[in-house]
Amino acid sequence: MNFLSELTGCFAQPCAENPTVAMLEAAYQHHDMNWRYINCEISPANLGDAVRGAKAMGWTGFNCSLPHKVAVIEHLDELGESARIIGAVNCAVRRGDRWVGENTDGxxxxxxxxxxxxxxxxxxxxxxxxxxxxxxxxxxxxxxxxxxxxxxxxxxxxxxxxxxxxxxxxxxxxxxxxxxxxxxxxxxxxxxxxxxxxxxxxxxxxxxxxxxxxxxxxxxxxxxxxxxxxxxxxxxxxxxxxxxDGLGMLVNQGVIGIKYWSGIDVDAGVMRSKLEELFG
The missing domain is CATH 3.40.50.720 (NAD(P)-binding Rossmann-like Domain)
Known part of the structure; x- marks a missing residue:
């Protein structure tokens, strides 16, 4: 089983269920992928330990949200083109024995x-x-x-x-x-x-x-x-x-992230339907 995570700061989600977790898990289930996506609340002081832990446990990758998008860079091996220009990472990907920081927001x-x-x-x-x-x-x-x-x-x-x-x-x-x-x-x-x-x-x-x-x-x-x-x-x-609307951007970030991690093109419609369900 492949594990991925979202390393978040301490902020409240706008709905009871984490939308990123929900839409990615919906895609995994739809495509019969033996994957899990979990949310981990990490303080800035523990970010380095969290990244080292993900590497040690053989995780495939993780997302980063605020306040970690810039600080995580020092814990990675290299950056993709847009992440380097933007100066921020929201998606880390294991490629061989190296960890690459990407930015899927834009x-x-x-x-x-x-x-x-x-x-x-x-x-x-x-x-x-x-x-x-x-x-x-x-x-x-x-x-x-x-x-x-x-x-x-x-x-x-x-x-x-x-x-x-x-x-x-x-x-x-x-x-x-x-x-x-x-x-x-x-x-x-x-x-x-x-x-x-x-x-x-x-x-x-x-x-x-x-x-x-x-x-x-x-x-x-x-x-x-x-x-x-x-x-x-x-x-x-x-x-x-x-x-x-903003759902398209959020869904496509997830689609791109899963492609980075697994090489699989997932159904964006399944993910959007899950978000529409959450946001009413």
Missing amino acids: KGFVQSLVEVIDPQNKSMVLLGAGGAARAIGVETALAGVSQITLVNRSVERGEQLASMLKEKTSAQIQFIPWEGYYAIPDGTDIVVNATSIGLSPDVEARVPIDISTLKAGQVVADVIPNPPRTRLIRDAETKGCTVL
Whole structure:
């Protein structure tokens, strides 16, 4: 039996059952895989011991969530391309006798994105400058998005992310401080909310953008999985936009992770159905 784990910090899950555990276990069962995925709550002081324990017990890999995504790097042997650029790891994979750190956050988003639009030479507005925005900015640029307008309330964090994207990718990057309701520029192909605005229980919170500036045909994506139909998603639908909810990104992260660990392409529909069941 193969074991994998999620090394989490001490934070509350939005529902009684851990969604990552639930969706991955659903995939294992559907595909008759003799695998288990367990959640381990690890303090920062014990992270090194936890990783050494996973290696000693012959685990196939593990996920990392906050606050371990950066600190875990020193306990691994090497990094994949996007994890190296982003500077954070959420998926560790045993390859032979080496442990490789990958980052599936942005990859999961891009997998959802390419199902509705070809990112090549497209322009994107990215709202936020946290970990999700960092991963999405890197991966969409690597996937061919040519212009990214980064919008964030904290000027310091926004400028830091903009500087990194300019240095590490070939996309044209512009940073704009987020003041009041932001108007989406004409010609924008993709709008992404990478903030936590609208996350349960604040389900009616509105992302401060001028909804009237959304245009039919634009892709509007929200990274929040709970609830799947955020206020932004509902508002964008009224403007005729193509919408992507946060479940797609979360499911695709799981699909990519299982592929890294096992080489098996699992049914994303089974995983999404499980999340929809959990989140109502």
